[in-house]
Amino acid sequence: MYPRPIPETAKARRFAYGLGVWTVLALWLLPLFAIILTSFRTFEDVMAGNYWTWPEETDFIGNFAAVFQQTDMVHYFVNSLIITIPSVIAVLLLATMTGYVLSRHPFRGSTLLFATFIAGNFLPHQVFMIPVRDTMVSLGLYDTYWALILFHVSFQIGFATLFMRNFIAALPGDLFQAARAEGATPWQILVQIVVPLVRPALAALAILLFTFIWNDYFWAVVLTQTDAVKPVTAGLANLRGEYVSAWNVVSAATLFVAIPPVLMFFLMQRHFVSGLTMGAVKG
Structure with a gap:
C-alpha cells in the first residue's frame, strides 16, 4: 500500500508535508553537523564546552595531522x-x-x-x-x-x-x-x-x-x-x-x-x- 500523492490545490497539506520532511532531515543531520564542527575545533575549545556554536579557534589541519601521526x-x-x-x-x-x-x-x-x-x-x-x-x-x-x-x-x-x-x-x-x-x-x-x-x-x-x-x-x-x-x-x-x-x-x-x-x-x-x-x- 503506497501513500497517496498530495494534490497541488491542497497548499496547506503540501506545506506541512514539506516542513515535516525538512524537520526530519535537520534532526538527522544534526549529529553529523556537530561532528564536522568538532573536527575544526581546538582541544581547548572542546574542553571549554563549546560544542554547538561556531569554533572560537580552528585547527582542522592539526586535528587531521594528529589522526595520522598520533x-x-x-x-x-x-x-x-x-x-x-x-x-x-x-x-x-x-x-x-x-x-x-x-x-x-x-x-x-x-x-x-x-x-x-x-x-x-x-x-x-x-x-x-x-x-x-x-x-x-x-x-x-x-x-x-x-x-x-x-x-x-x-x-x-x-x-x-x-x-x-x-x-x-x-x-x-x-x-x-x-x-x-x-x-x-x-x-x-x-x-x-x-x-x-x-x-x-x-x-x-x-x-x-x-x-x-x-x-x-x-x-x-x-x-x-x-x-x-x-x-x-x-x-x-x-x-x-x-x-x-x-x-x-x-x-x-x-x-x-x-x-x-x-x-x-x-x-x-x-x-x-x-x-x-x-x-x-x-x-
Whole structure:
C-alpha cells in the first residue's frame, strides 16, 4: 500500500508535508553537523564546552595531522579494507549463484531453503554472540581477519540472496528458454546472460554490503582482541582516553573513516539508483 500523492490545490497539506520532511532531515543531520564542527575545533575549545556554536579557534589541519601521526587509524583503515573487500566480493558471487538457482532452477526443498535465508535476517545478531565466538575459537580463527570475513560472508548471504533472487526472477523467461534452445549450459546462461543484465542490482548490493560491513562495530569487538586485526570502528573506540578524550581528534578520525562508503556511493550513485528501481516498471 503506497501513500497517496498530495494534490497541488491542497497548499496547506503540501506545506506541512514539506516542513515535516525538512524537520526530519535537520534532526538527522544534526549529529553529523556537530561532528564536522568538532573536527575544526581546538582541544581547548572542546574542553571549554563549546560544542554547538561556531569554533572560537580552528585547527582542522592539526586535528587531521594528529589522526595520522598520533593514532593507528591508518592501520585500522587498512584492516577494514582487508576485511570488507573480500567479504563483499564473496557475498556477491555466492548470492548471485544462489539467487540464480533458487529463481530459475527450483528443486525439492528450494522453497524451504529460500525461507531459511529470509528467516535468518530476522534474528538479532546478539543471539549468536557466544556460539559464533566459541566456534571461531575452536577453529583457531579468533582474533584473525578470517574470523570477521567468514562471519560477514555467512550472515550477509541471506539478505544478498533474497536481493539477487528477486531481481533474477524478474528477468523475462523467454531469455532463458532461448538460451537453452541454443544449447547454452546453466553456467553459460548465468555468466553471459544473467550477470550482464543484473549489473545495476550488483552495484546497488555492493554499496549496501560495503556500508554494512565497513560500519560494523559489534562483531569487530566480539571477534577481535588485539589491535593487529581491529577494523576502523573498533579503532575509533580506542581513541577515547581513560580520563580525558580529545574529541576534536576523534571527530576528525570519524570523518576520515566515513570517506570510503560515501565516496563509493557517489561514484556508483547512478548504478545504485537504477539497481534499486530495476524491475519497478514493466514494459
